[in-house]
Amino acid sequence: MSEGFSAEERAAMKERAAELRNEGKKGAKKADDLQAVLDRIAQMAPDDRELAERVHVTITGNAPExxxxxxxxMPAYANAAGKIVVFFQDSGKFNYRYSTVGFQDAANLDDGDMWAASYALLRWSPEVEKKLAELVRAAVS
Structure with missing residues (x-):
C-alpha cells in the first residue's frame, strides 16, 4: 500500500484550494468543500486514510468535473447539479471489516436490470486503481 499523499500531492491540493478561494464566493465554497474532504480523510485510521487518499486521487484524476x-x-464527489456520484466510506465509520466505494443513482453505471453500486475495498493495488478509474469514468460518461 502507498504511504498516503506525497508532499507534491499535498502541495498541489493546497494550491488548488487557494485558486478556488480566489475565484470568489462560489470558488470559496468549493475550496471549503475540498478542505472538508481532506480534513475528513486526515481523521481516518491509518489504513483507511491511505485507501481514502488513493481513492481521492483516482477519482479527481479521472473525473475532474x-x-x-x-x-x-464521508468523502464524496458530486456532479455539476450537486448530486453525489461516488463516495468513500471508511471501515471505521460503522466498524466494518472493509471500506466501501459506492455509487449513487447519478452514476451512469446501468447494466441491464441489475448492477453493482457498491464495492468492498480491503487493499490498494494497481488492479484496484485501474478498476476504480474505469468505474469513475463510466459513472460520469
Whole structure:
C-alpha cells in the first residue's frame, strides 16, 4: 500500500484550494468543500486514510468535473447539479471489516436490470486503481 499523499500531492491540493478561494464566493465554497474532504480523510485510521487518499486521487484524476464534498460525514464527489456520484466510506465509520466505494443513482453505471453500486475495498493495488478509474469514468460518461 502507498504511504498516503506525497508532499507534491499535498502541495498541489493546497494550491488548488487557494485558486478556488480566489475565484470568489462560489470558488470559496468549493475550496471549503475540498478542505472538508481532506480534513475528513486526515481523521481516518491509518489504513483507511491511505485507501481514502488513493481513492481521492483516482477519482479527481479521472473525473475532474466532479466536486469533492462531504456527504453524511464521508468523502464524496458530486456532479455539476450537486448530486453525489461516488463516495468513500471508511471501515471505521460503522466498524466494518472493509471500506466501501459506492455509487449513487447519478452514476451512469446501468447494466441491464441489475448492477453493482457498491464495492468492498480491503487493499490498494494497481488492479484496484485501474478498476476504480474505469468505474469513475463510466459513472460520469
Amino acid at each position: 466532479l466536486s469533492p464534498k462531504t456527504w453524511y460525514g
